[in-house]
Amino acid sequence: MARFKKKKATGAQKINTSALPDIIFMLLFFFMVTTTMREVTLIVKVLPPEATEVQKLEKKSLVSYIYVGVPLKTQFGTESRIQLNDAFANPSDIAEFIASEREARDEADRKFLTTSIKADKDTRMGVITDIKQELRKVGAFKINYSSRKVASLSN
Amino acid sequence: MASREAPEINAGSMADIAFLLLIFFLVTTTMDIDTGITRKLPPPVEDDTEIDIKDRNIFKVLVSSSDRLMVEGEVSDIRTLREDVKEFMTNPNNLDDLPEKEMRFIENLGEIEVSKGVVSLKNDRGTSYEMYIKVQNELTAAFGELRDQLSQQFYGVKFTNLVNEDQRKAIQKAIPMAISEAEPENIGGN
Numbered sequence: 001m002a003r004f005k006k007k008k009a010t011g012a013q014k015i016n017t018s019a020l021p022d023i024i025f026m027l028l029f030f031f032m033v034t035t036t037m038r039e040v041t042l043i044v045k046v047l048p049p050e051a052t053e054v055q056k057l058e059k060k061s062l063v064s065y066i067y068v069g070v071p072l073k074t075q076f077g078t079e080s081r082i083q084l085n086d087a088f089a090n091p092s093d094i095a096e097f098i099a100s101e102r103e104a105r106d107e108a109d110r111k112f113l114t115t116s117i118k119a120d121k122d123t124r125m126g127v128i129t130d131i132k133q134e135l136r137k138v139g140a141f142k143i144n145y146s147s148r149k150v151a152s153l154s155n
Numbered sequence: 156m157a158s159r160e161a162p163e164i165n166a167g168s169m170a171d172i173a174f175l176l177l178i179f180f181l182v183t184t185t186m187d188i189d190t191g192i193t194r195k196l197p198p199p200v201e202d203d204t205e206i207d208i209k210d211r212n213i214f215k216v217l218v219s220s221s222d223r224l225m226v227e228g229e230v231s232d233i234r235t236l237r238e239d240v241k242e243f244m245t246n247p248n249n250l251d252d253l254p255e256k257e258m259r260f261i262e263n264l265g266e267i268e269v270s271k272g273v274v275s276l277k278n279d280r281g282t283s284y285e286m287y288i289k290v291q292n293e294l295t296a297a298f299g300e301l302r303d304q305l306s307q308q309f310y311g312v313k314f315t316n317l318v319n320e321d322q323r324k325a326i327q328k329a330i331p332m333a334i335s336e337a338e339p340e341n342i343g344g345n
Contacts, residue, residue: 018166024173031180048191049288053295057189068284116189119284126280128287136199146191147288 043076044069044083049121051147062112063144064101066094068127069120080123082131091127094134118146192291200338212254214243214274218290220281233289240297244270244330263325264309270330277337294334301330 046069057063067083082089084097102110115135119128135143216236217225224231226239246253254272261267274294278287302314306326310317317323 017170021166021169021173024170024177028173028177028180031177049285051192051288051292051295053192053292053299054190055193057191060189063189114193116191121283121285121288123284124280125278125282125284125287128284129278129280132196136196139198141196141198142193143196144189144191144193145288145291146189147292149190153289153292 040065040067040083040086042067042072042083043086043088044071044081044120046118046120047122048118048146048148050150050153052150052153054147054149055144057114057116057144059112062105062109063114063116064098065116065118066097066131067118068123068131070122080120080127082127091130091134094131095138098135098138098140112142113140114142114144115140116144116146192288192295194291194334197336208273209255211252212271212273214240214254214272216274216276216290216294218276218278218282218286220279222283222286224290233286233293236290236293237297237300240274240294241301243274244272244297244301244333246270246272261325261328263321264329267329269328270333273333273335275335275337291334295332298330298332298334302326305329 044067046067068080069083070078071081071088076088082091082094084093089097098115102113105113117128117131132143135141215225215227219225224233224236226236231239243253246256249256254270256268256270258266259269261269276290276294278290299314306312306314306317306322309326310319310322314323314326317326
């Protein structure tokens with residue numbers, strides 16, 4: 001008659017670690033998927049000014065960006081230019097840009113849309129003023145002047 | 156003697172490889188948090204309706220094309236701007252040339268003095284963006300400090316650390332961020 005073998009109680013039992021890579025892979029994929037890479041390639045030089053009283057921009061999906069700065073390639077001149085999506089633009093193109101940005105969002109989210117102006121610190125206010133006037137015309141009132149947080153300003 | 160069973164591949168280092176990849180992604184992905192100064196633009200004006208505000212209630216800040224600062228008609232400095240704005244908004248000695256105050260009932264705070272002061276910011280087309288942000292920064296800081304003070308007084312914590320939404324709203328109402336930007340015009344000085 002067969003007898004059941006008595007289980008050995010002694011000795012450390014090996015934990016099955018074969019599922020560990022799966023868990024790690026899961027984490028890996030999570031990070032790969034969630035980290036959003038910058039969508040546009042900058043064609044203008046943008047070094048935002050420094051400020052101490054900055055706020056975080058929340059809900060990144062509800063932010064549209066306007067870049068302002070001197071073109072990286074000198075063949076496009078040395079004047080400050082506006083970059084919308086992947087191309088240079090004029091202030092008059094902003095209305096269309098905002099319209100398409102709104103179109104891409106949910107109807108309920110549209111009123112929370114923020115426009116972030118990422119401008120280089122050496123930009124003249126003339127360009128910024130033009131942008132602001134255009135934004136006012138199309139009713140995109142929430143704006144954010146992108147700036148780097150520093151502990152104190154050097155005067 | 157050849158083994159009859161298929162040899163098992165040692166998968167123990169698989170986790171290490173996956174860890175390596177994970178750490179690589181963790182390190183390389185810079186979650187660049189966008190920060191900036193948030194403002195609300197005024198709706199466009201239809202016609203030239205002059206809004207009548209008493210002169211004592213306006214704090215005029217002008218930034219010239221050469222990035223120089225003029226406050227209330229006098230040459231000023233960015234370093235004193237914050238204190239100037241704070242003094243203007245609080246009017247501690249109830250002076251005649253500083254803004255009026257109004258008793259207003261605000262939920263959670265009760266009757267409280269609210270300043271009628273407005274900071275008017277004007278800049279030239281030639282002003283540098285850096286200077287403009289500096290000025291905006293100082294204005295924000297001034298209002299922030301006033302809010303901190305009031306919040307400290309009522310709730311014992313700074314406004315920036317205040318979490319209760321109703322309390323935040325009350326403080327915001329008591330000290331509104333009254334910054335008005337003038338319609339653009341070329342004020343010259345090139």
